[in-house]
Structures are given as C-alpha cells and as structure tokens.
Amino acid sequence: MCLNSALNKMFKNIHILNTGFCWARGRILAAGQSWAEQKLPVLCIALEDAQGHITLIDTGYTTRFLQITKYFPEKLYALATAVDIQENQSALRQLQGLGFSAKDVKKIVATHFHADHTGGLLDFPDATFFCSERAWLHTKARSGLNAVRKGILKAQIPADFAKRALLLKNQDFSIKLPNLYPFEKWADIFADGSAFAVMLEGHAAGQIGIFIPLLNQKPVFVVSDACWLSISFQKKAYPSSLVRLFIDDYAALKTNIDKIHALFQNYPELCILPLHCAEAWVKSASF
Numbered sequence: 001m002c003l004n005s006a007l008n009k010m011f012k013n014i015h016i017l018n019t020g021f022c023w024a025r026g027r028i029l030a031a032g033q034s035w036a037e038q039k040l041p042v043l044c045i046a047l048e049d050a051q052g053h054i055t056l057i058d059t060g061y062t063t064r065f066l067q068i069t070k071y072f073p074e075k076l077y078a079l080a081t082a083v084d085i086q087e088n089q090s091a092l093r094q095l096q097g098l099g100f101s102a103k104d105v106k107k108i109v110a111t112h113f114h115a116d117h118t119g120g121l122l123d124f125p126d127a128t129f130f131c132s133e134r135a136w137l138h139t140k141a142r143s144g145l146n147a148v149r150k151g152i153l154k155a156q157i158p159a160d161f162a163k164r165a166l167l168l169k170n171q172d173f174s175i176k177l178p179n180l181y182p183f184e185k186w187a188d189i190f191a192d193g194s195a196f197a198v199m200l201e202g203h204a205a206g207q208i209g210i211f212i213p214l215l216n217q218k219p220v221f222v223v224s225d226a227c228w229l230s231i232s233f234q235k236k237a238y239p240s241s242l243v244r245l246f247i248d249d250y251a252a253l254k255t256n257i258d259k260i261h262a263l264f265q266n267y268p269e270l271c272i273l274p275l276h277c278a279e280a281w282v283k284s285a286s287f
C-alpha cells in the first residue's frame, strides 16, 4: 500500500460521545479509591472518515434501556446499577447534532455486549457490525435471565446482528505492531489499516480494544472496560476482587491492566481511553 492511499484511509476526526451515567462504588472500581459512589460517564466513540461516513466504537446507553428493564428478569440489571439516561444523549441524537444521519453510520464495533455498550445498535440499520467471534458466541448462546446475569440485554441487539456482522476469529489476530508492545497480536479490523483490534479479555468474554492512528491528532487506544478508571493503568490500581462476582476472568483482567500500564509507560503520546473514565472523558475534550 503506498503512503498516500494509507493516509486516505485514516480517520480524520474523533468525537467522544457521552451517552449517560451510571454509579459504582470507587473501591470496587480501583484500589485506593474510597467506598463512596462515583458517577461514571458511559462513552462511545464516533470516528469520521474523509467521505463523511461514521464508524462507531460501541453505542452506549439509550432510553431503550429504561423500557427494557421495567420488567423481570431485565429489571434485575436496573436494580443492580443506578443510571441517568436522557433521550437527547443517545449516540444517534448527538451525531444528528453534529450534522450526521443514521445512514452515515456504516460500521459499528461492539467491543463487548454489556448493555451499557449496546444501547444504540438498533438505531443504525445500514451499519455492518464488527466484534470478536468469541464475544458473539458467548452472547448468542444466552437469553433471558442467563443473559442478564452476564450483563447482556438481548432486546438491545438487532435480530439480524449475525447476518450483518464480520466476526474476528483467533487467526485474524496475527499482526505485530511494535509500538504497541506488550500487546503482540492485532487484527486489521476493517482490512484497510485504519484501525486495529486486540483481545482484551477479563472484563467480558471476547472483549476487544481498538487502536486508531488518527490524521493530525494523537493516536487513541480505546480499551473499553479493560479497566474502569485511568488510575488503574496509570498505577496498576486493580479493581476489587469482588468484581469476580460479575466479570468473566479476574486473572486475565489484571494481566491486561499490567499490559496497558506497560504501554502507558512506553508510549506517552498514546491516548488510552477507558469508556467509563471521567478523567479520560474530560481530557478527550481537547481532541
């Protein structure tokens, strides 16, 4: 690929969208925090390309969450997590405010299928979905209470998801990006060099993170929920072991925080973005 064509594929702009808030106790989120509840943003990412099309990384909350969780078993999710979700904060409404329409959204990455990341999937009927095969198989196999116990609201996921999805298989993670060591196996997620995916398991089965080299801006690594707060990768402040009750694999979670910490130290110009970190959200305002 010649340099010009590579540059043409790069995203030219990034918009960090906050789709609502949830609350969680600080000490659960990261060591060294108080037990007081913290108000966490629920972020998703909109990447704008040279053609004016949008690629979303996750879709955050929409008021659909409030409707779905009125009844059992989905109500258990709402009982476990206090939320603040407003109609005008959905990814779609915010994109419309920026001058885009639902049809401009051509690609959506689902980093994982927890309900605070999938709220807007139904709003973009023209989009192709991208996720790991493992995350999809884990989600597809569950329904009702069995899904809710894993943080998944199946009613938020389009019925034709599988038909519209490109699933990343284990063998797709085969690219080395030396700058991003100690993560060694990356996938060229859109097959054009504009973004790269890496497995970030622990928080949820099959979770992926996305590295985006941006035109004229600092590169971004969206780590989704690999940690909730930036302090976790800055100082290896792990979430409490109580999270074993609801996450997929605590040992893998800690291993990936260690790797993100190493990357944070080795690659200072990289913007590392956990999708619930208020500090990262505020910093991202400088994009």
Ligand SMILES: [Zn+2]
Pocket: 112, 114, 203, 204, 225
């Ligand atoms: Zn999650």
